[in-house]
Amino acid sequence: MxxxxxxxxxxxxxxxxxxxxxxxxxxxxxxxxxxxxxxxxxxxxxxxxELFSLSQQRHTRTIHAGDRQVAELSLDVVEMHIGDELKTTFEVEAELAPDGTPDDLALMVADLRDKWQLQPQPRSEFEQGLAVLNVGG
Incomplete structure (x- = not known):
């Protein structure tokens, strides 16, 4: 939950x-x-x-700064099953490791934005599913 x-x-x-x-x-x-x-x-x-279901396939890699493990980077393939509809999205997520700092996270965000032209998703997968459900697709 x-x-x-x-x-x-x-x-x-x-x-x-x-x-x-x-x-x-x-x-x-x-x-x-x-x-x-x-x-x-x-x-x-x-x-x-059940309003909808989410299934997720996750591919992870650890991120290091020198000898510190600062985060785990994930590429998620998320399938939202809403009634008869299937919506697939791709999400990139970085979760700080115990040795990671907010500055490490800020550097990763800047790199993903500047080098890969990725934009932050302001809504969680659950909020995205609710939005699809509320607009009927």
Missing amino acids: KGLGRAEGAVHERLQDEVVLDAGEAPADWPASPARKLALALSQGESLI
Whole structure:
């Protein structure tokens, strides 16, 4: 479960809890975890309804500055299944490693923007799916 968090330029910050589930499993049947606790609190015992589904194929590489691992760079192929519609997007994400700093992230953002002409995506994959759902495609 991911919070919507906030985005400032190319930097997104959000809370995230993960748990491995079988498809369609109700929160009450999830393994004990922070994600289960949050889902139960938010749903207040009501059934969850799937609005759309996201599947993601991730390709990762570590980024180093000298001998420090500063980040993990990911290229994601994201498929949004909304009703009978399939929308595919490509996302690049850099997640700071424990030794990474905001300055390291700023350098990566500048490099991706200047050398590769990539632009920040202000919305999360979930927000993009909601936008497609709300406009009917």
